Amino acid sequence: MPEGDTVWQTARRLHGALAGKVLTRSDLRVPQYATADLTGRTVLDVTPRGKHLLTRIEGGLTLHSHLRMDGSWKVFAHGQRWSGGPSHQIRVILGNADRTAVGYRLPVLGLLRTADEQRVVGHLGPDLLGPDWHPEQALANLLGDPARPLGEALLDQRNLAGIGNVYKSELCFLLGVTPWLPVGALPAERAEKLPALAKKLLEANRDRPVRNTTGRRGQDLFVYGRAPRPCPRCRTSIRVADQGDGSRERPTYWCPGCQAGPAPSAGPAHGTPRRTTN
Template sequence: MPEGDSVFQLSRRLQFMRGREVLATSLRVPSVALHDFTGRTVHRVWPYGKHLFMQFGEEILHTHLKMEGTWSIHRKGDRWRKPGHTARVVLDLSGEETIEVVGHSLGFVKVFHISDYPDRVAYLGPDVLAPEFDLEQAKANILARPTRPIGEALLDQSNLAGVGNEYRAEICFLMGVHPATPVALVDIDRTLHLTRRLMWENRNSPIRVTTGVRRAGESSYVFGRNNKPCRRCGTRIVNAELGDRIIWWCPRCQPLLSGA
C-alpha cells in the first residue's frame, strides 16, 4: 500500500531521470493532455508525503499513486502495456538507450508552473520524511482539534504528510492507544517521535517493518490481522471503520479509556 516511504523509495529509483532530455511526452489524462515536455531536461524529481513531483524547465508534473498507481521503467521497444490501458504518463528519455518511464493507474496527474508550487503544497502538513521533520508544526496541527480521534488525526495529510493506513494502525498499537482516543488524551510528542522513527527506518527498506521481523506475515502487529492473535497478549485483533477507512487494534493492549 503506497505511503510516504513508498513514494520516497520511488523518487530515489527515478533519480536517474535528472539531466536527461525528454524525447517524447504522452499525458493520457484529458485535463493535461496538451502539455508537452519534449525537448526539455528533467531538472528534479522529489517526494512530498505521498505526492511525487518532477520538474521540466518551468513546469512541474504532480502525480499521486492513490491505491493502485505504479511507475515502471523500460527500454524503448520493450513491451510494457498492461490490460485495460492503465498508462497515464509516458515519457521517453535520452541516454545510450532511450528509456520509457510509465505511470500506470495514477490517482491524479497535474501540471503547473514552478511558481505555483508553494500554493500547491500549502494544504499539506510537514513531510514526515523530509530531511528535517517539523515536529512542532505537526504537533500544533494535530492539537488544533483536541477532541478528534488520534486515528483520524494521524491520517490527515494536512496535519502531517506521509502517514497511511498501515502506519497509523501500527503507531496506535505501539503507543498502546485505542485509535478512537481523543487527541487531547494522547502524548503527541511521543507519537510524532515514534512516527518519524518508524518511517525513517523504513524509508530505504523494500519491506515495511514495524515488529523488527523481516519475514513475510510477521512484519506488522495489527494491520490486516483481523481475528488473528495479538503478538503481545494473544487477544484477537479486531477492526472497524474510523472515519472512512478500516483500522485494526488489540482490545487488550489498546483499551478505549472511559470518557474517551
C-alpha cells in the same frame, strides 16, 4: 499500499531514471493536457512531498502526481516490455534515450508552473521524510483539535504528511491506545514521542522492499491486516473496523488487550481487509 515511504521510493526511482536527461518522449493521456509536449526539455529532479510527487522540468514546469490507492510509476529500460497494466490504464509516459517512466492508474495528474507548486502541496503539514520536518509543529497540529480521534488526526495530511492507513494502525498500537481515542486524551509522554516514533517508522522503511514495523523476521506488522490472528504481545484476537465519516473505506486494526481507549463495540475479531484510499 502507497504511503510516505512508498512515495519516497518511487521518487528516488524516477529521479534516477529521469533527472538530468532530455525527454525524447512525452505523452500525457489526460484530456486537459493531451496537447502538452515536454520533449526536448530536461528533467531537473523528482521530489516527494508527503504522498505527492513533483517532477520538475526545464522551463519552469512541474508534473504533479498522486498515487492514492491504485496508482503506480514504473521505469523500463529501452526495449524492455512494459508490465504495469493494460495500455488503457496508462496516464503518462516520459522517456529519454535510456529509460521510460510510465504512470499507471494515476488518479491525480497535473501540469503546472513550478512557481505554483504550493497550490497543490501548500496545505500539507511537516513532511516526515522531507527537509521541512518539524516535530514540534506536527504535534501542535495534531493537538489543535483535541476532540478528534487520533487515527483520523494522523491521516489528515494537513497535520503531518506521509502517514496512511497502515502506519496509523501501527502507530496507535505502539502508543498503546486505540485509534478512536481523542487526541487530547493521549497521555502527555506518549504525545511527545509520537512525532519521533512516526518518523522512525517511515525512515526505517524508505529503503525496504517490504514494509516492517516490528523489527522481526516472519512478522512484518503488529496489527494491520492481521485480524483475527492473535496479538503478538498479549495473544488477544486483533480486531478490525472502519474509521471515519464513511466517505472512504478505512479498515482500522487494533488489539483490545494492548490498546486503551474507546473502540467500536461491535468491532469484529475477523474479516477481510477492505481496500483503502489515502
